Amino acid sequence: MTPARDPVSLQRGFFERSAHQLAPQLLGATLLVDGVGGVIVELEIYEQSDPASHSYGGPTKRNASMFGPAGHAYVYRSYGVHWCLNFVCAPSGEASALLVRALEPTHGVEKMIERRGVSDPRKLCSGPGKLCQALAVGAKHDGLPLDETPFQVLARARELEIVRCRRIGITRAREKHWRLCASGSPYLSRGPGRG
């Protein structure tokens, strides 16, 4: 039995380990921005040796946050239209991160509906661009620590079955199964989580 307990806010030191170790621990955690957010149901690993990673070619102005300390946010603009949020998670210098790809909305759903302009809960945070719009994440969040306002990351409250899937939406190293999904969740970014 899992007794009910108060949620534990994860401090930035929690993120000081490899992305591969951290990803299974963060799936099922709750991400809040100004009190709005939900349970993380999909994550993608990007490490520096990965040709698909922004950090692959070394530090640049855009990816500076990825080379900064763990436990901070890396936010970038995608296709000139959307924002995407990462958790910087390896020790400084290794430049790996976890892309938050989908949430199950639990906190501030009305606010998300207002920002997204749709009411179907499955369409609020089912993609990296969508969840940033729902949580109002943008350029000003790049480089901010994840254990301070407006961010809050609450530890997973119970165990969760994890499915590893083929990555999607990228052109290089697509074959790596570095996309972690909460098994059977209806809030994933694409399909039922198979790949």
Next chain:
DNA sequence: CAGTGGATGCTCT
């Protein structure tokens, strides 16, 4: 349900 293409702007070569 699967596949396609346009929008849109910033980063890096």
Next chain:
DNA sequence: GAGCATCCACTGT
């Protein structure tokens, strides 16, 4: 100037 860690509308079954 090319390419992009996306989303949505639209097409054809």
